[in-house]
Amino acid sequence: MDYKDRYQQALMPNYECLLFDLDDTLCSLSTGFFTICTKNIEEYMVQKLGIDEKKVQEISPILYKTYGTTMAGLKAIGHDFDNDDYHSFVHGRLPYDMLKRDHVLMNLLLSLPIRKVIFSNSDEAHVTKVLSKLGLEDCFEMIICFETLNPTNKNNVDDDNINFELTCQPNGNSGLPKIPIICKPLENAFEQAFKIANINPEKTLFFDDSARNIQTAKRMGLDTVLVGKNHRTNGADYALESIHNIREALPMLWEANNKLEKVSSPRKIAIETSVEA
Ligand SMILES: [Mg+2]
Numbered sequence: 001m002d003y004k005d006r007y008q009q010a011l012m013p014n015y016e017c018l019l020f021d022l023d024d025t026l027c028s029l030s031t032g033f034f035t036i037c038t039k040n041i042e043e044y045m046v047q048k049l050g051i052d053e054k055k056v057q058e059i060s061p062i063l064y065k066t067y068g069t070t071m072a073g074l075k076a077i078g079h080d081f082d083n084d085d086y087h088s089f090v091h092g093r094l095p096y097d098m099l100k101r102d103h104v105l106m107n108l109l110l111s112l113p114i115r116k117v118i119f120s121n122s123d124e125a126h127v128t129k130v131l132s133k134l135g136l137e138d139c140f141e142m143i144i145c146f147e148t149l150n151p152t153n154k155n156n157v158d159d160d161n162i163n164f165e166l167t168c169q170p171n172g173n174s175g176l177p178k179i180p181i182i183c184k185p186l187e188n189a190f191e192q193a194f195k196i197a198n199i200n201p202e203k204t205l206f207f208d209d210s211a212r213n214i215q216t217a218k219r220m221g222l223d224t225v226l227v228g229k230n231h232r233t234n235g236a237d238y239a240l241e242s243i244h245n246i247r248e249a250l251p252m253l254w255e256a257n258n259k260l261e262k263v264s265s266p267r268k269i270a271i272e273t274s275v276e277a
Pocket residue numbers: 021022023024025208209210
């Protein structure tokens with residue numbers, strides 16, 4: 001280990017939790033799986049919401065980019081539809097058999113001596129199916145998904161801690177329509193996740209493929225890893241081309257339990273990694 005590596009390790013916080021997005025973060029884009037997901041979303045917009053096909057192509061990426069998910073965007077611009085119906089159409093028809101067990105990732109995750117939590121905008125059925133197909137179902141202590149933050153029975157929600165009026169704005173006081181659901185990249189979604197999973201953001205490392213989610217995560221006090229890119233975007237402390245590079249890029253995570261808390265005032269430095277899988 002050279003001087004630079006030792007220096008980085010000394011400055012790295014002693015993380016208590018690793019918080020992972022699922023789609024396109026733990027599960028690779030290259031499978032073509034998510035191309036089918038995008039097609040299902042577009043079909044839902046045409047068949048169920050009656051949006052013109054050409055308009056769908058135009059607004060779909062804008063809604064996703066602006067609101068974090070296309071579903072949130074559709075609701076924000078006034079489309080009223082059942083959440084379960086949307087999820088079963090978009091995710092329920094996905095060819096899950098395309099996904100293969102990922103023994104390499106499973107071993108990497110199981111060997112990490114830090115608690116691990118999933119934080120996904122997708123519905124529970126999708127998250128559990130993907131984790132099961134990848135063989136990662138035993139790697140996580142908890143799953144925070146769409147239903148966790150948007151329960152059907154509002155009596156089960158800790159309403160005191162959800163302020164839709166103030167926080168469900170995609171860009172603060174941007175003038176854009178409010179989102180009637182809670183999802184990343186809303187700050188409220190992160191606040192809820194911290195509370196539900198008992199997470200201290202200052203001792204947590206967050207992995208996500210979305211630059212928007214990474215930006216909010218950074219504002220919320222998390223350290224961040226942008227996955228699927230070889231360069232850091234705004235708010236990203238690290239960049240990983242693939243989650244499979246995690247051990248080469250962040251070997252310090254495996255030493256979390258042994259690391260001495262000898263840095264009195266840790267300062268963060270950002271490294272950029274580009275390691276071929
Ligand atoms: Mg994702």
